[in-house]
Amino acid sequence: MKIILTGNPNVGKSVVFSYLTGYTAISSNYPGTTVEILTGKAKIGGFDCDIIDLPGSYSLEGDNIAEKVASDIIKKSDYDLIINIIDANNLERNLLFALEIISLRTPLIFLINKCDIAKNRGVKINFTEIEKILNVRIIPIIATVGFGFDVLDNEFKKFTQNKEKYIPDIPVPSDTIEKWKKIGEIISKVQKIEHKHPTFLEKLEVITTTPVTAIPFALIVMVLSFYIIRFIGEGLINNLFAPVFNNYYFPVIEKLRNYISYDTLKMLVFGKNPVPMEGFGILTTGVYVPFVVVLPYVFSFYIVLGFLEDMGYLPRLAVILDKFSHKIGLHGYGSIPLIMGLGCKVPGIFSLRILESNRDKIIAGSLMFLVAPCIPQTAMIFSILSKYSILYTFIVFIYLFIVGVLASFLLNRFIKGISSDLFVEIPPYHIPLLKNMICKLNIRIKEFFKDAIIAIMAGIFFINILDILNILEKISNFFSPFFKNIFSLPPEISSVVATGFLRKDIAITLLTPFNLGLKEIMVSSFFLVTYLPCLASMMVLRKELGNKNSFYVMGFNFIISLIFTFIFSILLNSLKLI
Amino acid sequence: MTSLEGGVMEGISLSKAPNAKLRVLKILGGENLFKKLSIMGIYEGVIIEKKLNYKNGPVLIKVANSEIAIGRGMSNKIVVKEEK
Numbered sequence: 147m148k149i150i151l152t153g154n155p156n157v158g159k160s161v162v163f164s165y166l167t168g169y170t171a172i173s174s175n176y177p178g179t180t181v182e183i184l185t186g187k188a189k190i191g192g193f194d195c196d197i198i199d200l201p202g203s204y205s206l207e208g209d210n211i212a213e214k215v216a217s218d219i220i221k222k223s224d225y226d227l228i229i230n231i232i233d234a235n236n237l238e239r240n241l242l243f244a245l246e247i248i249s250l251r252t253p254l255i256f257l258i259n260k261c262d263i264a265k266n267r268g269v270k271i272n273f274t275e276i277e278k279i280l281n282v283r284i285i286p287i288i289a290t291v292g293f294g295f296d297v298l299d300n301e302f303k304k305f306t307q308n309k310e311k312y313i314p315d316i317p318v319p320s321d322t323i324e325k326w327k328k329i330g331e332i333i334s335k336v337q338k339i340e341h342k343h344p345t346f347l348e349k350l351e352v353i354t355t356t357p358v359t360a361i362p363f364a365l366i367v368m369v370l371s372f373y374i375i376r377f378i379g380e381g382l383i384n385n386l387f388a389p390v391f392n393n394y395y396f397p398v399i400e401k402l403r404n405y406i407s408y409d410t411l412k413m414l415v416f417g418k419n420p421v422p423m424e425g426f427g428i429l430t431t432g433v434y435v436p437f438v439v440v441l442p443y444v445f446s447f448y449i450v451l452g453f454l455e456d457m458g459y460l461p462r463l464a465v466i467l468d469k470f471s472h473k474i475g476l477h478g479y480g481s482i483p484l485i486m487g488l489g490c491k492v493p494g495i496f497s498l499r500i501l502e503s504n505r506d507k508i509i510a511g512s513l514m515f516l517v518a519p520c521i522p523q524t525a526m527i528f529s530i531l532s533k534y535s536i537l538y539t540f541i542v543f544i545y546l547f548i549v550g551v552l553a554s555f556l557l558n559r560f561i562k563g564i565s566s567d568l569f570v571e572i573p574p575y576h577i578p579l580l581k582n583m584i585c586k587l588n589i590r591i592k593e594f595f596k597d598a599i600i601a602i603m604a605g606i607f608f609i610n611i612l613d614i615l616n617i618l619e620k621i622s623n624f625f626s627p628f629f630k631n632i633f634s635l636p637p638e639i640s641s642v643v644a645t646g647f648l649r650k651d652i653a654i655t656l657l658t659p660f661n662l663g664l665k666e667i668m669v670s671s672f673f674l675v676t677y678l679p680c681l682a683s684m685m686v687l688r689k690e691l692g693n694k695n696s697f698y699v700m701g702f703n704f705i706i707s708l709i710f711t712f713i714f715s716i717l718l719n720s721l722k723l724i
Numbered sequence: 725m726t727s728l729e730g731g732v733m734e735g736i737s738l739s740k741a742p743n744a745k746l747r748v749l750k751i752l753g754g755e756n757l758f759k760k761l762s763i764m765g766i767y768e769g770v771i772i773e774k775k776l777n778y779k780n781g782p783v784l785i786k787v788a789n790s791e792i793a794i795g796r797g798m799s800n801k802i803v804v805k806e807e808k
Contacts, residue, residue, distance in 0.1 A: 204763045204764060205763040207759060207763065208763060209756070209759075209760065235789075235790075236788070236789060236790045237789070238765070238788040238789050238790075239764070239765055239787075239788040239789065239790045242763065242765070322759070322762045322763065322767070323762060323767045323768075323769075326762070326765055326767065326770070326788075329788075339789070355776060355784065356776060357776070357778055357779070461793070464793070465778070465782055465784065465793045466778075468778070468781050468782045468793070468795060469778060469779075469780060469781035469782070469796075472795075472796075477795055478782065478793070478795075564797075566795075567794070567795030567796070567797045567798040568782050568793055568794065568795035568798075569760065569764075569792070569793070569794055569795060569798060570792070570793050571764070571790055571791065571792050571793075572784065572791040572792065572793050573791075574791075
């Protein structure tokens with residue numbers, strides 16, 4: 147049995163999908179969380195089903211990529227049933243899509259979700275009446291707590307006995323505006339909205355959207371997020387991960403080191419020397435970097451991001467940033483891929499799909515690589531600059547931000563066309579559910595383990611091999627005049643640059659053994675963040691933007707990186723800031 | 725504000741309208757804009773509520789009981805009249 151899940155964006159399809167399949171899909175409170183098609187297996191009413199979770203769409207006629215993908219699959223009709231999910235808080239707007247799929251004459255079941263929130267907001271829906279009018283079986287649910295799924299099980303059993311009965315046969319006007327008129331009639335019969343005193347969340351919505359208060363609030367949120375991420379990250383490193391590594395893991399490794407007499411193997415596995423950040427052994431640096439330095443920050447970043455996502459703050463931030471974003475050729479929703487990119491570029495690049503035009507995607511993609519170092523890179527920069535004042539870490543990030551803005555400003559001038567306009571639904575705030583937050587954190591940490599840890603270890607192995615074969619030295623010799631004369635960096639850096647795009651976090655770790663000065667660390671950190679995307683994001687970028695455009699983005703960023711590393715080096719050297 | 729036919733119409737663009745209940749009189753744009761807006765419930769004749777206006781930035785409206793942010797360029801093309 148093949149079932150597809152459809153509905154408007156942000157109605158909770160991914161929560162329903164997770165509940166049914168047990169496979170956890172990332173869900174957040176903003177339109178466009180799911181941009182890919184997810185498939186999973188579930189048992190509904192005792193039957194084995196393949197479930198396909200489609201990206202949310204407002205209409206089968208919609209023109210963004212995610213909507214087109216969804217409507218193509220819906221129109222193929224090679225499935226047994228559509229389960230369409232409706233947000234009880236937004237019944238009216240959700241009914242347009244509902245009427246469109248009713249007119250497809252295919253078996254349907256509707257789930258009306260978020261009934262609890264709707265009730266608190268004074269929305270009363272007459273479910274029996276709407277069921278009668280639409281001629282579709284309707285089940286009220288609260289997906290986050292699993293309410294209503296037993297009813298779905300029973301209904302599904304009935305469905306398997308008589309599928310024809312689930313094909314609605316009411317007349318539906320073909321014109322969109324005529325549909326809205328019909329929806330108006332339906333709503334007047336089935337929905338009553340009681341005026342209630344605004345809840346705390348509703349008041350907060352007003353405060354955080356009204357310009358006078360919203361801008362200071364946004365600044366506070368950003369600064370606070372930065373400090374909380376750092377506080378949790380550093381706290382975990384100093385109180386948990388580093389002590390465990392130093393007191394329990396490392397002594398064991400040191401003992402093992404003595405058992406191995408073959409030098410090359412010893413170097414590969416245990417490193418050249420016992421300092422965890424300098425030795426570059428698979429079991430020393432290869433464990434220290436991902437587990438002790440990076441993982442705590444991945445954890446703390448995604449706690450904060452998860453909270454903001456589930457609350458529904460991101461679309462409001464997009465509205466606030468809209469005016470500014472237009473100056474650099476984007477609309478406010480372009481800030482969402484950037485924020486995702488601060489975690490990891492791969493999901494960041496995927497979420498470029500919420501932008502419509504190629505122009506928007508190129509500018510946002512390019513900006514993402516310049517201003518938004520992913521959390522493993524950020525963690526390494528924090529770590530390598532930790533012996534100096536936090537001011538210098540700030541300078542690096544502020545310089546990244548300025549360069550990114552300047553670069554997008556240029557792109558906006560160079561690329562023909564104008565930026566598209568913001569046009570997005572702003573969902574009401576929700577109180578983040580701990581269960582969903584933990585679930586999501588779990589997925590993201592797993593992704594990190596799956597993609598990053600093996601890649602980090604493989605990267606370290608690869609670099610050691612190059613070193614043993616003396617290839618690193620040859621590369622260094624070739625590029626060193628360039629780095630020495632133009633960026634005033636020690637010639638050894640060139641070997642880091644040559645291998646650093648494999649994993650950016652290793653690239654920055656590779657700087658440690660050189661005992662660089664503060665200025666040199668700052669300049670090389672900037673260069674390593676900006677010069678090329680890491681291998682994984684390069685591949686995803688190519689997939690999303692195509693060969694030509696991704697080549698342009700990388701080429702443009704590479705040139706910007708060279709120019710501004712040069713300027714950074716001159717600034718730091720001549721202004722005597724440090 | 726002049727209408728597409730060139731005649732004078734009473735009405736102002738959504739970006740300049742006060743924060744109030746408004747009736748959409750005309751959408752000055754092509755097929756694409758028309759479709760894009762109508763999918764979200766914004767079409768000629770419908771009543772919307774303007775909630776917020778960011779100076780030279782987006783506007784926030786309420787239509788079909790949901791809030792939608794509309795960029796400046798697009799809101800300039802929506803002609804509305806205050807609904808008493």
